[in-house]
Amino acid sequence: GMEKSVTVIGLGPMGQAMATAFLDQGYAVTLWNRTASRADALVARGAVLVPGVEEALAANELVILSLTDYRAMYEVLGPAAPALAGRVLVNLSSDTPEQARSAARWAAGHGATHLTGGITVPPSGIGQAESSTFYSGPREAFEKYRSALEVVTGRTDYRGEDPGLAALFYQLGMVMFWTSMMSYWQAIALAHANGLTAADILGHATDTANSLPGFFAFYAERIDAGRHTGDVDRLAMGMASVEHVLHTNADSGVDTALPAAVAELFRRGMDAGHAADSFSSLVELMKKGET
Ligand code: NDP
Secondary structure (H helix, E strand, O other), X not given: OHHHEEEEEOOOHHHHHHHHHHHHOOXXXXXXOOOHHHHHHHHHOOOEEOOOHHHHHHHOOEEEEOOOOHHHHHHHXXXXXXXXXXXXXXXXXXXXXXXXXXXXXXXXXOOOEEEEEEEOOOHHHOOOOOOEEXXXXXXXXXXXXXXXXXXXXXXXXXXXXXXXXHHHHHHHHHHHHHHHHHHHHHHHHHHHHOOOOHHHHHHHHHHHHHHXXXXXXXXXXXXXXXXXXXXOOOHXXXXXXXXXXXXXXXXXXXXXXXXXXXXXXXXXXXHOOOOOOOHHHHXXXXXXXXX
């Protein structure tokens, strides 16, 4: 029956983990992948590999997509577009909010429903009760297939009708993830240059990262209220501090691109007259973008 039946298109590490999770939960699973051999282990467990995208779409109303990006989706589904009518495409491929919005329009143009997913866990997190995925798009489609989506990750976080929202929440996490991890690499490079190992600084790095949520919460309310008073910290103090960071890295002979970019933002804030304001005033500068 429709309830325990799903099509999965795309069998990279993520799609394979998803198909496995559906099989574990007793779903009838239909598969398609450009490289057919990636389905071997799943077929051995009872999944059905079909030779064409049309057959994969015909097999189920619910179609999970796990492709590298949205461009891959157009390459895969484009030639089979007439078979899209009536399908609910749950796109768990990562891309930008704008890509998600235009994909929703494209799907609608072919009579299909597009639900955007923003998946933040690695393959090992798929099928786990505590994992969560962002969704956005038509609420009706989300509610209809909620139990199937809870097979992918035990928790679902529906953000609203705008198809871009799930991708936006994904990107909000990613901008923090990539820049934070780069800051960690920077600290390790600095440590190595000074005869310390990553293991030597792990505890200190962890304590530093763990201190951040307190700052997030403290500044969230002030920033939303547009309040950047320098009662707790002043940008001029921060400017001196980030220059110490920059010079420490330069003196140690390590790459300075990252600390220099941070110092540049502080410099622009100083130039804009925020010396006596909190460094949270940099948010206002960042909101303006570069034109
Ligand atoms: P992969 O890039 O390893 O696999 C993607 C799938 O896309 C494969 O099935 C591949 O087919 C297919 N594909 C790519 N390009 C094309 C194309 N032009 N035509 C047909 N098929 C194509 O990705 P993952 O499985 O690792 O991830 C899937 C999505 O999940 C990505 O958007 C990723 O950003 C996201 N994600 C991944 C995480 C991870 O830890 N891996 C974590 C969170 C999100 P083939 O097998 O033939 O190459």
